[in-house]
Structure formats: C-alpha cells, structure tokens
Amino acid sequence: xxxxxxxxxxxxxxxxxxxxxxxxxxxxxxxxxxxxxxxxxxxxxxxxxxxxxxxxxxxxxxxxxxxxxxxxxxxxxxxxxxxxxxxxxxxxxxxxxxxxxxxxxxxxxxxxxxxxxxxxxxxxxxxxxxxxxxxxxxxxxxxxxxxxxxxxxxxxxxxxxxxxxxxxxxxxxxxxxxxxxxxxxxxxxxxxxxxxxxxxxxxxxxxxxxxxxxxxxxxxxxxxxxxxxxxxxxxxxxxxxxxxxxxxxxxxxxxxxxxxxxxxxxxxxxxxxxxxxxxxxxxxxxxxxxxxxxxxxxxxxxxxxxxxxxxxxxxxxxxxxx
Numbered sequence: 001x002x003x004x005x006x007x008x009x010x011x012x013x014x015x016x017x018x019x020x021x022x023x024x025x026x027x028x029x030x031x032x033x034x035x036x037x038x039x040x041x042x043x044x045x046x047x048x049x050x051x052x053x054x055x056x057x058x059x060x061x062x063x064x065x066x067x068x069x070x071x072x073x074x075x076x077x078x079x080x081x082x083x084x085x086x087x088x089x090x091x092x093x094x095x096x097x098x099x100x101x102x103x104x105x106x107x108x109x110x111x112x113x114x115x116x117x118x119x120x121x122x123x124x125x126x127x128x129x130x131x132x133x134x135x136x137x138x139x140x141x142x143x144x145x146x147x148x149x150x151x152x153x154x155x156x157x158x159x160x161x162x163x164x165x166x167x168x169x170x171x172x173x174x175x176x177x178x179x180x181x182x183x184x185x186x187x188x189x190x191x192x193x194x195x196x197x198x199x200x201x202x203x204x205x206x207x208x209x210x211x212x213x214x215x216x217x218x219x220x221x222x223x224x225x226x227x228x229x230x231x232x233x234x235x236x237x238x239x240x241x242x243x244x245x246x247x248x249x250x251x252x253x254x255x256x257x258x259x260x261x262x263x264x265x266x267x268x269x270x271x272x273x274x275x276x277x278x279x280x281x282x283x284x285x286x287x288x289x290x291x292x293x294x295x296x297x298x299x300x301x302x303x304x305x306x307x308x309x310x311x312x313x314x315x316x317x318x319x320x321x322x
Contacts, residue, residue: 074167078211086208086215093250094146097286100257101139104283107260108132111267111276118271131280138287142249145290149242149297156301157217158235161224165233170210177203205247209240216243227311231304238300245293252286 112128115121160166177200184196213220216239218232256279263275 070171071167074170074211077170081208081211083212083215086205086212090246090250093254094246095250097250097253098139098143100253101135101283101287104253104257104260105132105135105139107257107264108135108280111260111264114264114267115271115273118267135283135287138284142287142290145294146246146249149245149290149294152294152297152301153217153239153242156235156239157219158232158239159222159224159228160213160218160220160232160236161222161229163213163220166210166213166220170207173203173210174207177201177207202244205244206240209243216240225311228308231308231311234307235301235304238297242293242297245290249286249289252282252289256280256283256286 108128108131110128112125112131115124115128180203181196181200184192184199188195209215213236216236218236218239224232259279259282260276263273263279266272266275
C-alpha cells in the first residue's frame, strides 16, 4: 500500500526515448551497386557459355546422332531383308516368266490365225507359228545363259576394303528410287504411276545387292589397295546387272505375255497389229537379256582381269626394286 501512495515522478522532456529497431524487411533486398549491375549480363553470358561448353564436352553431346540412326536403319534393313528372300523372289519370277512365255507362244499362234482372218492373208498364220517356235528357241537360250551368268558370278570374286561404299550406295539408291517414284507420279499423273513404281523397284533391287555384297561375290574387309578397290567398284556395276537379269526376265516376260494377250483381243476386235508388235518386242528383249548380259559380263570382266594383272606386275616390280 505504501508503494501505491508514492507520488509519480514526472518524465523529463529532455529524456531520450529508446526505441526498438525495426526488423529489416526480407522482401526488399539491398540495392546493388552500379558496378554489380553493369557486370550482371556479362556474367550471365559467361555462365551460359560455360554451361554450353560443358554440355558439348560431356558424353551427352553426340554430333553423329543422325549418322548413328542411319547406321541402325541400314543394319535393320540388312536383317529384315536377307539374301534368301531375294533369291526366293528371283527364282519365283523366273519360273512365272517361263510360264508366261508358254502363254505367249500359244498367243502367237492365235494371233497369227486372227491376223490371217482379219487381213485376208493366210500367210500370216504360218508366220504366227514361226514366231511361236522362235520364242521356244529364245526361251531355251535364256534358260541356259541365265545359269551360265550365275556360274560366271561365282567364279569372279572381287574385294572391297570397307563396307562404307556399299552402305552409302544402298542409302543413296533407295532415296533416288523414292524420289523418282514421287516425281513421276506427281508430275506425270497416274499415267506415269507404274513407271515410277518400276523405277523404284529397280532401285530397291540395287540397294538390296548393296546391302549384301556376297550376292555378287564381293568380299568386304581386309587390307585392299586403292587399285584393287577401284577394280572392285568397276566389277560391282556389271555384277549387279547380271544379278538383276533373272528378275528383269521374269517381270518382262510376265508383262509382255499379258500385253500380247490384250493385243490379240484388240486384233480380234479392230484388226490393228500395232499393240501386238510392241508386246512381241518387249518379250524378245527380255528373253535375249540373259544372253547379252552374259556376253557383256565376259568381255567387261576380261578388261578387269587385265587391270588386275597390271596391278600385280606393278607390285612385283616395286618389290624387286626394293
């Protein structure tokens, strides 16, 4: 009670009032100096360059990613399209081509009889029989020389030092085939659709051979000089032609036989022999293809063997001088 009754002493005006300092606001950072503000963009750019350099120097950066992808595509195509598939297709086309020739020979007899009636010339009937017999002889020739061409391939080995040329050839030829197909289709319309499709199929066959050099008796790998590499590339061209002859023979004989049947029907209706003559020319060219490819391969490879002999003599002379 005594403490409550004590008088309260007045506060002096000159007394200093001590105030607690306010807490600094965390949301308002201290302003940067002009020097720090001027260096900030440069530091950011330098940091970005360092990060980019670290990325390109790391294993995550692969500048050959597209090349590796194309290598995978080529390896996939080599697995999916084996040599046996090509041989099966070629054998089937040759078989059906010979069947087509039998149909064409019968169609020639009918065509000759029809032409004799339409043109009132009975000499055309024996002419039709003669053309049919000629096709029989050409069919025999095609069969024998097709087997002879295969034997020439098996007895004419070649070498390439690397599979780089064959892989690039397969890729480029396939791209060329696709480009030709769409070019003929879009520019020429539906009238050239099958022309573009045939060119694409031809490029596919060449790419198929490039994926499997063993199909044309070419050994890839080992130590091969520049001269031997050039001989291998030269040999590849003619060997590819000989390897494609069975497929070309089969396709041509089948299409030619169908065209000859259609021309015979046209001859019965209108008496126009133009389509029949064109069909016979196509059949004759396809049947003679094995013979001419055999002759071309024999003489062309003679030149290649001469060049190989010159290379061998040159190597022996260099070794003798050494």
